[in-house]
Amino acid sequence: MIPGVDEKYPTVLAPLAGWSDSAFRRLCKAFGVDMVYTEMVSADGARREQEKTLALAEFGESERPIAIQLFGAEPETVAAAVRIIAQRQPEFIDINFGCPARKVIKRGAGGALLRDLSLLQTIAEAAVKATNIPISAKLRLGWDGDSINIVQAAQRLQDVGVKMLAIHARTQSQHFKGWPDWSFIRMVKKAVTVPVIGNGDIKSAFDAKRMFDETGCDAVMVGRAACGNPWIFRQIKGFLDEHMEPEPPTCAERLNVCLQHFDLAVEIYGAAQAIRTMKKQIVLYVKGFPNASDLRKRILALDSCEKMRRVLLEQLAVFSQKVQTNSAKMI
Numbered sequence: 453m454i455p456g457v458d459e460k461y462p463t464v465l466a467p468l469a470g471w472s473d474s475a476f477r478r479l480c481k482a483f484g485v486d487m488v489y490t491e492m493v494s495a496d497g498a499r500r501e502q503e504k505t506l507a508l509a510e511f512g513e514s515e516r517p518i519a520i521q522l523f524g525a526e527p528e529t530v531a532a533a534v535r536i537i538a539q540r541q542p543e544f545i546d547i548n549f550g551c552p553a554r555k556v557i558k559r560g561a562g563g564a565l566l567r568d569l570s571l572l573q574t575i576a577e578a579a580v581k582a583t584n585i586p587i588s589a590k591l592r593l594g595w596d597g598d599s600i601n602i603v604q605a606a607q608r609l610q611d612v613g614v615k616m617l618a619i620h621a622r623t624q625s626q627h628f629k630g631w632p633d634w635s636f637i638r639m640v641k642k643a644v645t646v647p648v649i650g651n652g653d654i655k656s657a658f659d660a661k662r663m664f665d666e667t668g669c670d671a672v673m674v675g676r677a678a679c680g681n682p683w684i685f686r687q688i689k690g691f692l693d694e695h696m697e698p699e700p701p702t703c704a705e706r707l708n709v710c711l712q713h714f715d716l717a718v719e720i721y722g723a724a725q726a727i728r729t730m731k732k733q734i735v736l737y738v739k740g741f742p743n744a745s746d747l748r749k750r751i752l753a754l755d756s757c758e759k760m761r762r763v764l765l766e767q768l769a770v771f772s773q774k775v776q777t778n779s780a781k782m783i
């Protein structure tokens with residue numbers, strides 16, 4: 453069990469750089485997610501108390517329980533960043549040992565550390581010693597298919613006091629390609645006593661059930677499938693707790709939630725930032741609409757929050773009208 457989470461089948465929002473910001477995390481909480489992670493935060497930037505870096509670690513009380521995720525390549529830098537981040541009192545401070553992004557690997561951080569388990573362990577130990585807040589870690593299976601070392605890495609992390617592990621069941625070199633091999637999550641679960649979170653290609657409530665059943669994991673972590681689709685957390689809960697068939701949201705529901713998301717982003721970040729960061733999210737909410745292609749082009753061309761709201765409300769009126777006409781027909 454994850455400390456502080458009582459649910460039988462806990463769900464977790466994955467750290468998603470550029471996506472899992474405070475507005476999105478709050479929205480996912482409203483849809484029942486049990487725990488959230490921030491986007492990855494540079495330990496170097498945090499240690500230097502860079503404003504932009506620390507902004508990524510900001511969160512509202514309603515987002516708890518939350519893990520603030522750091523990435524870094526040197527034990528001292530990570531420890532210094534942990535001390536600064538700890539002032540925010542998150543439930544966990546997470547260390548990223550899986551990111552395959554070139555700029556992170558080049559610095560020797562993220563997934564690069566899977567090639568050097570001694571350094572990975574030393575970084576985790578330095579983080580544990582720097583704070584009383586539980587340290588967690590998020591990992592991939594290994595550097596590549598020939599060097600899978602996840603069980604060893606997990607045991608080493610537990611040995612130095614890491615309190616929770618999240619495993620994306622791909623190697624670093626796979627990036628997001630190929631199938632994740634969930635059997636390694638099961639192996640880790642058997643090899644350690646700390647809670648293990650299963651991650652990789654959970655796209656539906658059915659997948660979430662399969663992840664729990666096949667791996668025995670303590671929680672499921674959803675990343676990409678939650679983008680433009682925070683309903684997935686409600687669907688997983690409904691399916692696993694009450695055997696409810698997951699119902700897809702209607703276009704009108706999608707637009708309503710999209711508007712809420714947009715308003716939250718404007719409230720938290722201000723209009724200028726919200727219009728910049730929200731377009732890609734809004735495009736996902738309208739994916740699959742009958743007029744998605746035109747709508748997408750219109751959305752991407754908008755340059756103000758007022759125009760964005762107008763377009764979304766216009767669409768909402770169209771779909772709400774359709775719903776009314778259809779229900780009238782049924783009567």
Ligand SMILES: Cc1cc2nc3c(=O)[nH]c(=O)nc-3n(C[C@H](O)[C@H](O)[C@H](O)COP(=O)(O)O)c2cc1C
Binds near residue numbers: 673
């Ligand atoms: C756009 C994007 C950004 C990501 N950012 C992070 C990150 O900041 N930290 C991290 O540990 N993983 C990050 N990941 C990996 C996800 O947390 C997750 O492990 C991966 O997407 C697999 O889960 P999924 O199949 O549910 O998406 C990112 C993935 C994507 C697609």
